Amino acid sequence: MTSKVYTGAIxxxxxxxxxxxxxxxxxxxxxxxxxxxxxxxxxxxxxxxxAVKNSGHTFPARKIVVNLAPADVRKEGTGFDLPMxxxxxxxxGDITVExxxxxxxxxxLALDGKIRPINGVLPAVLSLGKNGVKKVVVPAENAKEAALxxxxxxxxxxNLNEVVSFLNPPAISDFRIKPFIVDIGRYLKTNSQxxxxxxxxxxxxxxxxxxxxxxxxxxxxxxxxxxSPGSGKTLLAKCFMGILPPLQYSEAIELTKIYSVSxxxxxxxxxxxxxxxxxxxxxxxxxxxxxxxxxxxxxxxSLAHRGVLFLDEVVEFPRNVLEVLRQPLExxxxxxxxxxxxxxxxADFILLAAMNPCxxxxxxxxxxxxxxxxxxxxxxxxxxxxxxxDRIDLQIEVARLSEDELLSGEASGExxxxxxxxxxxxxxxxxxRFQNDGIVSNSQMPPGLIKKYCGLDSPAEEILxxxxxxxxxxxxxxxxxxxxxxxIADLKCSGNITPSNIAEAVQYRNIERIMQK
Numbered sequence: 001m002t003s004k005v006y007t008g009a010i011x012x013x014x015x016x017x018x019x020x021x022x023x024x025x026x027x028x029x030x031x032x033x034x035x036x037x038x039x040x041x042x043x044x045x046x047x048x049x050x051a052v053k054n055s056g057h058t059f060p061a062r063k064i065v066v067n068l069a070p071a072d073v074r075k076e077g078t079g080f081d082l083p084m085x086x087x088x089x090x091x092x093g094d095i096t097v098e099x100x101x102x103x104x105x106x107x108x109l110a111l112d113g114k115i116r117p118i119n120g121v122l123p124a125v126l127s128l129g130k131n132g133v134k135k136v137v138v139p140a141e142n143a144k145e146a147a148l149x150x151x152x153x154x155x156x157x158x159n160l161n162e163v164v165s166f167l168n169p170p171a172i173s174d175f176r177i178k179p180f181i182v183d184i185g186r187y188l189k190t191n192s193q194x195x196x197x198x199x200x201x202x203x204x205x206x207x208x209x210x211x212x213x214x215x216x217x218x219x220x221x222x223x224x225x226x227x228s229p230g231s232g233k234t235l236l237a238k239c240f241m242g243i244l245p246p247l248q249y250s251e252a253i254e255l256t257k258i259y260s261v262s263x264x265x266x267x268x269x270x271x272x273x274x275x276x277x278x279x280x281x282x283x284x285x286x287x288x289x290x291x292x293x294x295x296x297x298x299x300x301x302s303l304a305h306r307g308v309l310f311l312d313e314v315v316e317f318p319r320n321v322l323e324v325l326r327q328p329l330e331x332x333x334x335x336x337x338x339x340x341x342x343x344x345x346x347a348d349f350i351l352l353a354a355m356n357p358c359x360x361x362x363x364x365x366x367x368x369x370x371x372x373x374x375x376x377x378x379x380x381x382x383x384x385x386x387x388x389x390d391r392i393d394l395q396i397e398v399a400r401l402s403e404d405e406l407l408s409g410e411a412s413g414e415x416x417x418x419x420x421x422x423x424x425x426x427x428x429x430x431x432x433r434f435q436n437d438g439i440v441s442n443s444q445m446p447p448g449l450i451k452k453y454c455g456l457d458s459p460a461e462e463i464l465x466x467x468x469x470x471x472x473x474x475x476x477x478x479x480x481x482x483x484x485x486x487x488i489a490d491l492k493c494s495g496n497i498t499p500s501n502i503a504e505a506v507q508y509r510n511i512e513r514i515m516q517k
Contacts, residue, residue: 003090006104006133007083008124009075012343013257013298015120015127017104019069020080022087027063033084035068038076038295047109048085055113055160060092074341076295079118082107082137085160086167097167102134105163106142113160117141119263122256125149137163144270145260147182148253154180182270184249196242201415203239205405206232212394212508214419217243218426219487220441221480222329222351222391224314227398228368229361233354236398237310240352242416244275244307245427248440251306254346258305262298276307278349282316286324296336296343301328304349314353315383322388325351329391332444348444351392355384367400393443393480394508426490442487447479454482459499467506481505 002023009018031045052059066084068075083105089095106124108116121142128136129152136154138146143156155177157163166177200210209225213236216223225233247255255272259265265272280289280300291299301309311317328334332348357363358377363370372380389395430441437449445453456464468478484505485497494501 001091001093003087005083005087005090005100006128007080007106008104008128008136009073009077009079010120010123010261011341012296012345013123013254013261015124016073017128017131017133018075018080018083020083020087021067021069022084022091023065023067024060024088024091025063025065029061029063031064031066033066033068035066035071036074037068037080038074040078041068041075041080044078044081044084044109047081047111048088050111051081051109051113051160052085052089054111055164057089057094057164058092060088064088064091077118077120078108078116079106079120079124081109082115082160082163085109086163089164095164095167100167102132104128104133104136106136107139107157109160115139115157115159115163120261121146122148122253122260125152125154126253126257128152137166141267143180144182145256145265147180148184148256148271156180184271196239196416198235198238199242199416200239200413200419203232203235203413204408205401206236206398207413209236209396209398210413210419212396213240214243214423215484215487215491215508216240216350216352216394217245217419218423218491219393219430219483220348220350220443221393221484221487222353222443223394223396224353224355224389224392225396225398226355226357228365228400229356231398231400233398234312237308237312237352237354239416240308241275241277243420243423245420245424247273247275247306255306258298258302258345262303264303276304277310278304278308279310279312282311282313284317284321286318286321289321290324290328290334290336290347291345292336296338296341298345299334301325301334301347301349302345305346307349309349309351311351311353314355315380319383319385322383323385326388326391329388353392357397364397365400390474390476390480393484396508422491425493426487429490429493442483442490445483445486450479450482454486454497456482456497456502457499460485460497460502463499463502463506467502471506471509473509477509481509484508 005020007018007020008015033042033045049059066087086105106118106121108118110116117139121138122145125136125146126149129149134152136146136152137157138154140156140158143154146154212223227233252272259272278300289300291297291302328347334345334347336343358370358372359380360371362368363372363377434440485501488501488504489497
């Protein structure tokens, strides 16, 4: 007898529908799984057999063939255990339901019949919903995550017997499982963190750096801070999270898919409700930063999607690791290519980088003398290539605090909450502006939209012309100054870019001046 059930699988962070066909025929007892299974899928037969027996059912002592279609796509992971077990029980007559065309199953089986959670449930369920599936049976621990998918009923189960009882008609069993429901809007409102441990009001001085961070948060611009040790670069980066706008529903779902595939979702946190802040150590490899591995997984830049990637002491990272950031910073996605497949992961993040101005840390310091030679300073800065620096919109110096600023016991500036209000207002302006363009922030504008939304009057154009000639700006630098100017204007709720907006944007690209001190 032959049976057919459905399940979901993932490639990158996108899911697709898999048909599980089970056939039981006469012959010597055997259990074969075909359809390009990996090792974990092939080993499922050693889990399914004892799980069925220990659940009180008879495992057929005949020839069993399970096919995973489409057969030309490689199947990975342990989520196929439950649908294959259901297929075998259905073919054997233990499950008597007549129609499972609108139902899918996912889960890993323990030897005693319990169902264990798996990774990547959300993208798989979202894909199943688009392919006509109306009900999905998942491990109880994955129910909250799966319920984030709209227009699909999610049924949580703890063991194989619950699945059998759920599928058999009421005449055989009175066991019923209610669909699991999550109020997404209420969850986001309840769990969104509006307060953070670090607040800008507690940061003494550094008003220029705070202003640059406000612009960075408002437009999604990358930022580099160079300054002496102890000047407050790391503290400013930690405060930065407190001024970012809240996640929108679409952003939260996209981010949750990434963390689900990576296995990083908390059991009691089915939906990512706050923007991520990733701060990898400088010993991280290029694969750890962009993603990869035998079975490719998202790297730090994808885990920082819609949030912040903070590289402290950025020049201590290997040159090859920094260079792999160039393409994702430009495109907002990273493509991991392997012989058999090519996977795209989203990587639209704000890069915050911090560094000392020289090996000793005191180049340009007004209080301590630098002991580095000119050659050492140039070699130190050369670890950041020109093309990479060109992709960083804001490049500022974080100077040492004065004695008065250090000894001041009062807050020296605005709170993060006050700055966040302006950032949210500016982001709202951008969302409305780009509602038909497929982007959400000024930093994402392609050349066509820059030309459309960043028009300049004659005085503003003259200031920019002077800056291009004086600082020998590249075409990319020109575009990024226009994007910065657009964000500065949005913070002031101005429809037009003024000469003062251009002048302020130009002063934030002053790395050459820092290097020449």
